[in-house]
Amino acid sequence: xxxxxxxxxxxxxxRSARTPNDWTDEPVAEETLxxxxxxxxxxPTSANSSPARFVxxxxxxxxxxxxSLAMEGNRPKILAAPVTVIxxxxxxxxxxxxKLFPARGEMMRQWFRxxxxxxxxxxxxxxxQGAYLIIAARALGLDCGPMSGFDNAAVDKAFFAGTKxxxxxxxxxxxGKPESIFPRNPRLAFEEAGRFA
Amino acid sequence: xxxxxxxxxxxxxxRSARTPNDWTDEPVAEETLxxxxxxxxxxPTSANSSPARFVxxxxxxxxxxxxSLAMEGNRPKILAAPVTVIxxxxxxxxxxxxKLFPARGEMMRQWFRxxxxxxxxxxxxxxxQGAYLIIAARALGLDCGPMSGFDNAAVDKAFFAGTKxxxxxxxxxxxGKPESIFPRNPRLAFEEAGRFA
Numbered sequence: 422x423x424x425x426x427x428x429x430x431x432x433x434x435x436r437s438a439r440t441p442n443d444w445t446d447e448p449v450a451e452e453t454l455x456x457x458x459x460x461x462x463x464x465p466t467s468a469n470s471s472p473a474r475f476v477x478x479x480x481x482x483x484x485x486x487x488x489s490l491a492m493e494g495n496r497p498k499i500l501a502a503p504v505t506v507i508x509x510x511x512x513x514x515x516x517x518x519x520k521l522f523p524a525r526g527e528m529m530r531q532w533f534r535x536x537x538x539x540x541x542x543x544x545x546x547x548x549x550q551g552a553y554l555i556i557a558a559r560a561l562g563l564d565c566g567p568m569s570g571f572d573n574a575a576v577d578k579a580f581f582a583g584t585k586x587x588x589x590x591x592x593x594x595x596x597g598k599p600e601s602i603f604p605r606n607p608r609l610a611f612e613e614a615g616r617f618a
Numbered sequence: 619x620x621x622x623x624x625x626x627x628x629x630x631x632x633r634s635a636r637t638p639n640d641w642t643d644e645p646v647a648e649e650t651l652x653x654x655x656x657x658x659x660x661x662p663t664s665a666n667s668s669p670a671r672f673v674x675x676x677x678x679x680x681x682x683x684x685x686s687l688a689m690e691g692n693r694p695k696i697l698a699a700p701v702t703v704i705x706x707x708x709x710x711x712x713x714x715x716x717k718l719f720p721a722r723g724e725m726m727r728q729w730f731r732x733x734x735x736x737x738x739x740x741x742x743x744x745x746x747q748g749a750y751l752i753i754a755a756r757a758l759g760l761d762c763g764p765m766s767g768f769d770n771a772a773v774d775k776a777f778f779a780g781t782k783x784x785x786x787x788x789x790x791x792x793x794g795k796p797e798s799i800f801p802r803n804p805r806l807a808f809e810e811a812g813r814f815a
Contacts, residue, residue: 465752476812520806542766565662617677
């Protein structure tokens, strides 16, 4: 039976982790991004469907394009961060099921092709994978700045043209400036957010 | 600058963690569920909107009702697990913004009330919170069995009547029987799931 992680690890993942609003010049190595993927890719999704797709925006041109499609307040964050990843989901993910679920691939492909099933599955599980990315990045010592303030349709056109991938949210990755962190907002109490049954 | 967590912690969160299909009789204490909430509640959401809502189903009656609304293959899992949490999202979450974002609560409430904004924000961020729950549970030494095979509309009627909360997915929590774990399926390679830009 697994034991709880040490308190310092729980702090790093959740309790002390914060969203910075500005970034240091400290780069994020490509090998760190690959190690990040190799960690969060293991997070569970429905029938291992893994519908999320990722564009790791780190070039000056890529950042400029992405920033131009974001809400004004988010532009400097995208430009300052060493990398901002676009998390999307592929509505054509059912075609990957034979690869991702070899034992029942064709059956699962057909299941996810039922009307409406691919869409809700992609949004739900693509979002789960986005959250795995955030927590895995923190586990590797990176700070995360997730944002949904941008023009999704324009980002799809600029970064996912010719595919059925739709952008979900974006997340800057790097090392945040501590002084750019806002005071922490309160959370709902256990009873406000739920109940026993 | 934060350091990567030890390899054993990364294993427990992602690399060795697996989804069991049957559960031991080992109970999950109420204080563990409260500690779990107090951990994952800190995960980031859009403007701290925290739209997810939770029903912790642990009574015989609750389990029986939930199992009856699930796909046949999921029923024994729900009945055997000590607790199965229903993760939903409240379309009325904008009304909590003055509490959750005191500095700009009324402005954020009105923003999220724009047509269509509450729905996509609730689905996206409620799913993120569901993933935070999964990873936080693993961090506390619990196993997770997330499932989306159930009748969402019927679950909403049975557990969220009179509210604007919609069920998203459900997740059994407890201690899995190791022999109930299927062989692990492959994941997409880094280049199959994304690219640099």
